[in-house]
Structure formats: C-alpha cells, structure tokens
Amino acid sequence: MYKESTNVVVKHLVNRLRDITTTSNEFRLTIEEIARIIASEALNNYPTATKEIETWQGSLDVEMIDVQKLVLVPILRAGEPMLTGILRTLPYARSGFLAMKRDEQTAQSKLFYENIPNLEDKTVLLLDPMVATGGSLIDGIEYLKSKGAKKIVSLNILGSQEGVAVVQKAFPDVDIFIAQIDPTLDENKYIRPGLGDAGDRAFNTND
Numbered sequence: 001m002y003k004e005s006t007n008v009v010v011k012h013l014v015n016r017l018r019d020i021t022t023t024s025n026e027f028r029l030t031i032e033e034i035a036r037i038i039a040s041e042a043l044n045n046y047p048t049a050t051k052e053i054e055t056w057q058g059s060l061d062v063e064m065i066d067v068q069k070l071v072l073v074p075i076l077r078a079g080e081p082m083l084t085g086i087l088r089t090l091p092y093a094r095s096g097f098l099a100m101k102r103d104e105q106t107a108q109s110k111l112f113y114e115n116i117p118n119l120e121d122k123t124v125l126l127l128d129p130m131v132a133t134g135g136s137l138i139d140g141i142e143y144l145k146s147k148g149a150k151k152i153v154s155l156n157i158l159g160s161q162e163g164v165a166v167v168q169k170a171f172p173d174v175d176i177f178i179a180q181i182d183p184t185l186d187e188n189k190y191i192r193p194g195l196g197d198a199g200d201r202a203f204n205t206n207d
C-alpha cells in the first residue's frame with residue numbers, strides 16, 4: 001500500500017522545499033523535519049514491546065518501540081538528511097547505507113557503495129526523498145531483499161504518480177509512506193511541479 005500524508009504541516013514543509021529561495025541549509029533541515037513526521041506516521045502501527053523502566057515512583061511496565069529491530073537505510077546523497085532527522089527521534093536505531101546515482105542521460109540508477117548490517121528479523125526503513133521514475137527505489141529494494149530483508153517500509157517526500165505506481169506494482173509487499181505525490185515527470189524524468197534536484201538543493205551544488 002502507499003499512503004500520502006494528509007498532514008497540513010507536512011504540506012507546508014513540502015512547499016518550503018519547492019520554493020527556490022529556500023537555502024540549502026533550510027532545505028536540509030526541512031527534509032529532516034518532514035522525515036521525522038513521516039517516520040512517526042509509518043511507525044504508528046508498528047508493534048511495541050513491553051519494557052520495565054524505573055520511574056521517579058518506582059518500576060513501571062511501558063510500551064516502547066523496539067528500536068533494535070529497526071534499520072534505517074538512506075539512499076545517498078539526498079536521503080542523508082532524512083537519516084539525520086529520524087536519528088534525532090530514534091538515536092539508537094541501526095543504520096545501513098546505499099549510495100546511488102541516476103545517470104543524467106538515461107535516468108538509470110547505479111549503486112556505488114553499500115554497507116548494510118544484518119537484516120534478520122529487522123524492519124528496514126528505506127529513506128529517499130524523491131521517487132521520480134521509481135528506478136532508484138526499485139534497485140534499493142531489490143538490493144535489500146538480496147541481503148535478506150523481509151520487511152521494508154519506504155519513506156519518501158515527493159513522488160510522481162507513475163513512479164510510485166511502478167514501485168507498488170513491482171513490490172506490493174513494500175509499504176510506502178510519502179509526503180506528497182505530483183502528477184507528472186518531464187522529458188528529463190524530473191518530477192513536475194517537483195522541487196528540482198534534491199541532492200543538489202540539499203548540498204548546494206546546483207550551479
């Protein structure tokens with residue numbers, strides 16, 4: 001399934017990303033903020049574990065997210081601020097990394113680097129702000145499955161209608177939580193209206 005956020009704060013923040021006057025520093029911080037909200041939406045029905053903690057009035061059984069069962073995997077570069085944001089909320093989650101780059105001419109993604117921890121019994125939160133053709137996400141999911149991932153949840157910020165549909169069709173078992181979906185892709189496979197190149201906007205390399 002995929003779920004587009006209905007949260008008005010998320011919409012507001014996505015529109016800050018669309019605004020071309022938003023500086024790269026604010027762009028990264030905004031991605032962090034949106035990622036934290038989307039992660040909360042995705043984890044809302046995630047099973048919790050009972051844990052005994054010591055409170056100021058003695059011991060108490062409480063429900064906690066079993067953070068040790070989560071693995072956060074950003075697709076670099078643009079996924080990096082999503083990781084930073086979510087780690088502020090869940091600092092003890094494990095992280096893995098996939099570094100991919102879309103070819104400018106063909107829009108095919110290529111994996112340059114990976115470092116994925118043991119995924120046995122884990123839920124992977126796969127982090128990439130942009131789903132344009134869906135190619136990078138599909139490659140990322142395939143790679144994680146080849147490493148043994150059984151449960152993958154994709155957290156994204158902006159997608160094209162067709163990109164999200166392609167990923168859903170390829171992997172109906174992967175849940176997608178996305179901030180917003182735009183109608184089309186342009187001739188260069190950029191999301192329209194979109195926000196431009198997220199990696200370049202985030203890391204100040206768009207000149």
Ligand code: PRP
Nearest residue numbers: 077078101102130132133134135136199
């Ligand atoms: C962007 C984006 C996604 C991908 C989406 O990354 O962050 O990973 O493109 O496009 P797709 O759905 O058509 O595959 P890019 O390859 O430009 O690298 P970057 O993060 O370093 O900018």
Ligand code: URA
Nearest residue numbers: 132190191196197198
């Ligand atoms: N990558 C981006 O960063 N933006 C797009 O619109 C498409 C791919």
